[in-house]
Amino acid sequence: MQRCVKCNAVDGVIRAGFLRGRQRFFCKLCNFNFVVEGETESKKKKTHQTTIVDVAKHLGVAISTVSRALNDKSDISQETRELVLKAAMELDYRPNFMAQSLHKGETRTIGVIVPDVEHPFFARVLAGIQKVANNTGYRIIVCHSNESYEIETLNIETLLACRVDGLLVSHSKETATFGHFNRIIGKGIPVVLYDRISDDVKTPKIIHQDYKGSFDLVEHLISQGCRRVAIMLGPEGMLISERRLAGYKAALIKHGLEINEDYIVYSGINQHEGIGVFNYLMSLQVPPDGIFTILYRNGIEMIMEAKKRGMKIPEEIAFAGFGDDILAELIDPPMTVFNHFPAKIGEAAILTLIEYIHNKDTFYPADKTIEIEGELIIRQSSMKRSPEKPERVSMKIAE
Amino acid sequence: MQRCVKCNAVDGVIRAGFLRGRQRFFCKLCNFNFVVEGETESKKKKTHQTTIVDVAKHLGVAISTVSRALNDKSDISQETRELVLKAAMELDYRPNFMAQSLHKGETRTIGVIVPDVEHPFFARVLAGIQKVANNTGYRIIVCHSNESYEIETLNIETLLACRVDGLLVSHSKETATFGHFNRIIGKGIPVVLYDRISDDVKTPKIIHQDYKGSFDLVEHLISQGCRRVAIMLGPEGMLISERRLAGYKAALIKHGLEINEDYIVYSGINQHEGIGVFNYLMSLQVPPDGIFTILYRNGIEMIMEAKKRGMKIPEEIAFAGFGDDILAELIDPPMTVFNHFPAKIGEAAILTLIEYIHNKDTFYPADKTIEIEGELIIRQSSMKRSPEKPERVSMKIAE
DNA sequence: ATGAAAGCGCTAACAT
DNA sequence: ATGTTAGCGCTTTCAT
Numbered sequence: 084m085q086r087c088v089k090c091n092a093v094d095g096v097i098r099a100g101f102l103r104g105r106q107r108f109f110c111k112l113c114n115f116n117f118v119v120e121g122e123t124e125s126k127k128k129k130t131h132q133t134t135i136v137d138v139a140k141h142l143g144v145a146i147s148t149v150s151r152a153l154n155d156k157s158d159i160s161q162e163t164r165e166l167v168l169k170a171a172m173e174l175d176y177r178p179n180f181m182a183q184s185l186h187k188g189e190t191r192t193i194g195v196i197v198p199d200v201e202h203p204f205f206a207r208v209l210a211g212i213q214k215v216a217n218n219t220g221y222r223i224i225v226c227h228s229n230e231s232y233e234i235e236t237l238n239i240e241t242l243l244a245c246r247v248d249g250l251l252v253s254h255s256k257e258t259a260t261f262g263h264f265n266r267i268i269g270k271g272i273p274v275v276l277y278d279r280i281s282d283d284v285k286t287p288k289i290i291h292q293d294y295k296g297s298f299d300l301v302e303h304l305i306s307q308g309c310r311r312v313a314i315m316l317g318p319e320g321m322l323i324s325e326r327r328l329a330g331y332k333a334a335l336i337k338h339g340l341e342i343n344e345d346y347i348v349y350s351g352i353n354q355h356e357g358i359g360v361f362n363y364l365m366s367l368q369v370p371p372d373g374i375f376t377i378l379y380r381n382g383i384e385m386i387m388e389a390k391k392r393g394m395k396i397p398e399e400i401a402f403a404g405f406g407d408d409i410l411a412e413l414i415d416p417p418m419t420v421f422n423h424f425p426a427k428i429g430e431a432a433i434l435t436l437i438e439y440i441h442n443k444d445t446f447y448p449a450d451k452t453i454e455i456e457g458e459l460i461i462r463q464s465s466m467k468r469s470p471e472k473p474e475r476v477s478m479k480i481a482e
Numbered sequence: 483m484q485r486c487v488k489c490n491a492v493d494g495v496i497r498a499g500f501l502r503g504r505q506r507f508f509c510k511l512c513n514f515n516f517v518v519e520g521e522t523e524s525k526k527k528k529t530h531q532t533t534i535v536d537v538a539k540h541l542g543v544a545i546s547t548v549s550r551a552l553n554d555k556s557d558i559s560q561e562t563r564e565l566v567l568k569a570a571m572e573l574d575y576r577p578n579f580m581a582q583s584l585h586k587g588e589t590r591t592i593g594v595i596v597p598d599v600e601h602p603f604f605a606r607v608l609a610g611i612q613k614v615a616n617n618t619g620y621r622i623i624v625c626h627s628n629e630s631y632e633i634e635t636l637n638i639e640t641l642l643a644c645r646v647d648g649l650l651v652s653h654s655k656e657t658a659t660f661g662h663f664n665r666i667i668g669k670g671i672p673v674v675l676y677d678r679i680s681d682d683v684k685t686p687k688i689i690h691q692d693y694k695g696s697f698d699l700v701e702h703l704i705s706q707g708c709r710r711v712a713i714m715l716g717p718e719g720m721l722i723s724e725r726r727l728a729g730y731k732a733a734l735i736k737h738g739l740e741i742n743e744d745y746i747v748y749s750g751i752n753q754h755e756g757i758g759v760f761n762y763l764m765s766l767q768v769p770p771d772g773i774f775t776i777l778y779r780n781g782i783e784m785i786m787e788a789k790k791r792g793m794k795i796p797e798e799i800a801f802a803g804f805g806d807d808i809l810a811e812l813i814d815p816p817m818t819v820f821n822h823f824p825a826k827i828g829e830a831a832i833l834t835l836i837e838y839i840h841n842k843d844t845f846y847p848a849d850k851t852i853e854i855e856g857e858l859i860i861r862q863s864s865m866k867r868s869p870e871k872p873e874r875v876s877m878k879i880a881e
Numbered sequence: 882a883t884g885a886a887a888g889c890g891c892t893a894a895c896a897t
Numbered sequence: 898a899t900g901t902t903a904g905c906g907c908t909t910t911c912a913t
C-alpha cells in the first residue's frame with residue numbers, strides 16, 4: 084500500500100505505469116502523479132545470470148542495440164558492435180535459451196524416446212543421433228520409456244511441454260496402441276519412428292533390412308547344412324517380429340523346407356530369456372539343428388547354455404542372430420550375425436526428421452520408409468562347412 | 483505504414499496503444515484516434531499449441547483465472563476450477579515449459595555431460611540418473627563430449643544457455659585444465675563430478691572405491707600366487723589412474739613385492755589398446771604373471787590375445803580388471819573383476835546434486851566426496867588355486 | 882473469487 | 898544507426 088506523497092492519503096493511490104524503471108503512482112484524491120525512490124536494487128535475484136539488459140545498462144545503450152550486435156545484424160555500426168561484444172564477454176553473458184525459443188516459437192530441440200538406454204543397440208543409435216545433432220545445431224532431449232507404455236506417454240507429455248521441434252521415437256515393447264503418437268502428429272509436430280515401428284502411424288520410419296537380414300541368415304544356416312531351423316522372436320504383434328519371421332519363412336520355402344510351428348517361438352527378448360527358449364527347443368522330440376534369434380544377445384545366451392550341455396557348435400547346433408557387437412565377436416565360438424549398423428539408423432532418423440521440420444508443408448510423411456542396408460557377418464557359430472578363410476572372418480571389427 | 487482514415491495522410495500516423503486487442507492509431511495531423519478492423523486472425527501461427535490464453539478466451543474468463551485453476555491455487559471457486567480443467571482437457575492444453583521456467587528462473591532440468599555414450603559404463607550411469615530424475619520430477623539433458631575438451635566446453639555453453647539448475651559432469655580424457663568448470667561454479671550453479679574427477683574443482687564428487695578396488699584385485703592376484711603383477715592404466719595425470727595405481731602399489735608393498743616400473747603402463751584405455759599393451763608386456767625380458775587392467779575391457783582383449791598365443795589362463799598369466807559386465811562373465815575364461823555398480827554412481831550423483839540445488843546457501847560443497855562401495859567378483863581368469871566353489875562364482879549375474 | 886497488468890529475457894517491427 | 902515497444906506464455910502481485 085502506497086501513501087500519497089502530497090495529500091498523505093492511502094486509499095486513492097493506484098499504480099500508473101513506470102518512469103525510468105521505477106513504479107509510478109497516481110493519487111486519485113489529489114490528482115497527483117509521483118514515483119517512490121529507493122530500493123530499486125537488491126530484490127531477490129538468486130543465481131543471476133547476465134542478461135542483455137545488464138549489458139545494455141553497462142554500456143548505456145538500448146537493449147535492442149545489444150541484441151543486434153549479438154546477432155550480427157546489419158544495421159549497426161562496427162564500433163558499437165565491438166563495444167557490445169567486448170562488454171558481453173567481460174560480463175560473461177550467455178543467451179537465455181528459454182527466452183529465445185519462447186519468442187521464436189521454435190526450440191531447435193529434438194525429443195528422442197528410447198525404450199532402453201542400457202541396451203547397446205540404442206546406445207549406438209543415440210550416438211548416431213547425437214553426432215548429427217551436434218553438427219546441425221540441434222539439441223536433443225532423451226527420454227527413456229523403460230519399455231513401459233505409461234512412461235512413454237509421460238515422456239511425450241514432457242517433450243510436448245518442452246515444445247520440441249520434432250520427435251524421434253522407438254516405442255516400448257508394451258505399446259500396442261498408437262493414438263498418443265498420432266495425436267502429436269495431428270498437432271503438426273513432426274515425428275519419425277526408428278527401429279520399432281507401426282503401420283498405424285503415418286509418418287516417416289527408419290528400419291533395418293528385417294526381411295532381407297532374416298532371409299540371408301536363415302539361408303546361410305541352410306547352406307551350411309541345417310535342415311531344422313528354429314526362430315526366437317520378440318513379442319507377438321510387434322512389427323519387427325513379423326517382418327523377421329517373414330524373411331525366415333521365405334528362406335525355408337525357397338529351399339523346400341517345411342515350416343514347423345514348434346520351431347517358431349515368441350518371447351519378451353529379455354536378457355536371459357534365451358536360455359528358457361533354448362531349453363524348450365531342446366526338449367522337443369526332434370530338436371532343431373540351427374537357431375536364429377531375432378536378437379543376437381539371446382543367441383549368445385543359448386551358445387553358453389549349449390556349451391554347458393557339452394553340445395558341439397556348430398556341428399550339433401548352429402547359431403545366427405540379428406545385430407552385431409564385440410560380444411558376438413569375442414564369444415567362443417564367435418557368432419554369425421546380420422549387422423544392422425545402429426548408428427546409421429540414428430543418423431538417418433534425425434536427418435529425415437530435420438528435413439521434415441524444415442519442410443513441414445511440403446513434406447509428405449505417410450509411408451516414407453527408409454531401410455538401412457545391413458551386412459551378413461559369418462563366424463564360427465554357423466560354419467559347419469569348412470570355409471575359405473576361417474581366420475579372418477572372426478576378426479571383423481564392428482563398425 | 484498506416485494511412486489515416488480521416489485525413490488520408492500517412493506521415494503523421496503513429497501507434498497509440500491497443501483497443502480490445504486491436505492496434506490503435508493516432509494521426510498527428512488531424513488529431514484523430516482510430517483502429518483498423520480486419521485481419522485480426524490468421525497471422526502466422528505455425529504449429530499453434532493451445533495456451534492458457536486460448537483456454538481463457540474459450541471460457542471468457544481472465545488468463546490469471548485459468549492459471550490459478552491449472553496450478554491448484556486456493557483462491558478460486560471449485561466450479562470455475564472444474565470448468566477450466568475441463569476446457570483445458572478438451573483443447574488439449576499443455577503448459578509451455580519455456581514460459582514457465584523463464585518466469586520462475588528455474589528449469590528443473592539437470593545437464594549431464596558424458597564423455598562417451600557408447601561405453602556401457604556410462605550408459606548404465608545414465609540409466610541410474612534417469613531413474614532418479616523421473617522420480618523427482620527433474621528433466622535431464624544429456625550432452626556427449628565425445629572425449630573432446632573442445633566439445634566439452636561447447637556442451638557447457640549449451641547447458642548454460644538452457645539454464646539448467648545444475649550439472650553432472652564426467653570430464654573427457656583430453657581435459658587437463660578445469661577452469662571451465664570452476665567458472666560455472668563461480669556463477670553459483672551447482673556441479674557434481676562423477677567417476678572422472680579433479681581435485682582442482684571444489685565441488686561434490688562421486689567416485690568408486692578406486693583405491694580399495696585396486697588393492698583388493700591386486701592382493702587377490704598375489705594370493706593366487708602371482709609374483710609379477712603388471713598394471714594397465716589410463717592417461718597419466720587422470721586422477722582415476724593415479725588412485726588405482728596407489729592401490730596397486732599398496733598391495734604390492736604390503737606383500738613385500740618389488741614395484742617394477744616396466745610393469746606400469748599408461749595408455750588411452752581405448753578399445754583394442756589392450757592388445758598393444760599386452761604385446762609390450764610379453765616382450766619384456768621377464769614378463770608378468772598377472773595383469774590388472776584399470777578397465778576390464780582391455781583385460782578381455784588381453785585374454786583373447788593370450789588365448790591366440792596358446793597361453794594357459796590363469797596358470798601362465800592371470801587377469802583381473804576394474805568394472806563388471808556380462809561380457810566379463812561370458813568370456814572364456816570368465817574374468818575376475820571389481821564391480822563398481824555404475825547405476826549407483828549415477829543415482830548418488832544426481833541425488834547429491836538435487837540436495838545441493840535445494841540448499842544452495844547451506845550446502846558446503848568443497849571436498850564432499852562420496853565413494854560408492856564396490857564388490858570383488860572372483861572368476862576363473864585369476865583362480866590359480868582351486869577354490870571352494872568354482873562353479874557358482876562365474877554365474878554371478880551383473881546387477 | 883476474479884480481473885488487470887507487470888515482468889521473466891529476448892527478438893523484431895517500428896519510430897526516430 | 899539507435900532507441901522504443903509489443904509480444905512470446907506464463908505466474909504473480911495488486912486491485913476490485
